Amino acid sequence: MMRLFDTHCHLDFDAFDKDREAVLERANEAGVERFMVPGVTRNQWEKLTSLASKNTSWSYALGLHPWFIEEHDISDIEALEQTLEQQKGQVKAVGEIGLDKTCQHYDKQHTLFIRQLELAKQLKLPVIIHHRKTLDRTHADIKKYGPERGVIHAFSGSHQQAMKFVEQGYKLGVGGVITYDRAQKTRQAIQDVPIESLVLETDSPDMPLSGYQGQRNEPYRVALVLDALAELKSTDKEALASQLWKNSVELFS
Template sequence: MLALIDSHNHFDDPCFDPDRDATYQRARKHGVVAQVLAAVSARWWPRLKAITVRYPGLYAGYGLHPLYLAEHRPEHLDLLADWLVQEHPAAVGECGLDYYLPDLDPGAQADYFTGQLQLARRHGLPAIIHARRAVDQVIKYIRRYPGVRGVVHSFSGSVDQARRLLDAGILLSFGGPVTYPRATRLRALLRYLPLDGFMLETDAPDQPTCNRRGERNEPAFLPDVLACVAELRGVDPAEIAAATTANARCLFRIVDESSARTH
């Protein structure tokens, strides 16, 4: 079975409370050997921590999501700095910018985003970045912090934006949206990206694949994304699985437990 890493999801979401054990086991059964969980606000960090401790192969990202701007306070950046020291997570995030919703103040978003980029660079951690209708602005802020590693999750930008992010050392990740036939620009982009430039994700419970439209998304559905990407590129799924899993291991410093057990 192909080993996959779900590079971005929200497995701590309460919608998984009734069947989280079964959902986790389904993911493992379908080859998802690791998951990176992205936090959205400070009040959810303890819950996310507890879930990553309970289930092997789950890794935490702690951060302040732009969509939860109303919950954030400046002191949460100081609190985040403490969490990064104490908990040694895999990443900082989910952070970034969202210009889709007009009531989210751009200036406040920028303050929290740059604050988290500073912390990511200071602690040598990758940033998990949200960029909705704000890719150029995200690139502008990333360039202010050279050396920051990270990923723009659920990338939906242009070829030029993709190139600039990759040149800055930022990977891209793709999930359910790429499986929709109408996503012509996104699907065209995926045909030509370098194999070392992208990862796979589900963003569960959001962004289900085309064949599961309207359903709750979950990590076990990651092979659907893999199959679509492999078909778009005209290659064996094993090639995409190997590359994207290696990229995730490198970015988030996820140990290959199967390899470790053989040495």
């Protein structure tokens, strides 16, 4: 069976509290062997690290997500640094971090983003980047402050923007967006990017695939994202899966 890695899923969220084991079982049956679970707030890190310690298939990251900007404080950066140092070797990335123009307090977002990029660079950890209407600013900040490795989660930009990140050594996260015919710009960009620069993700419980709107998303559907990507790139699915697994393991080793 093909080995799959869901490089972005929020398995620690409350949406999975009632049936987390069944969710993992369905994923395993679909060939999903590993999961990257990013942190989003300081208050949630403890739950995440506790769950990850009990699930050997989980890798995890810690960070401050811009969606929760009102919960974050500058002092959380110090707490993040201490926690990353304490869990050195266990935590595999800094994330989910980024910039979101649809959220409030953009200046505060930007300050926290830069501080987290610098922290990742200092600790030689990759970053997991959230973006919304901020791709060019994000690229400039990564180039100036960030580490050499990372992933642009749920990439949704042009081919030109995609290649800027690829040239920087970053991966692009490919999820349910490519299953929607209306997402032509993103589909075209992903089609033209080398497969060595891609990883699969679901963003569970969010970002449902086409045909599953209104339902909780789950990691087993990363296999359906693979199907869509193989079709989009007109390439052999097994060879594609093998390369994507390699990309993911190298990124979060």
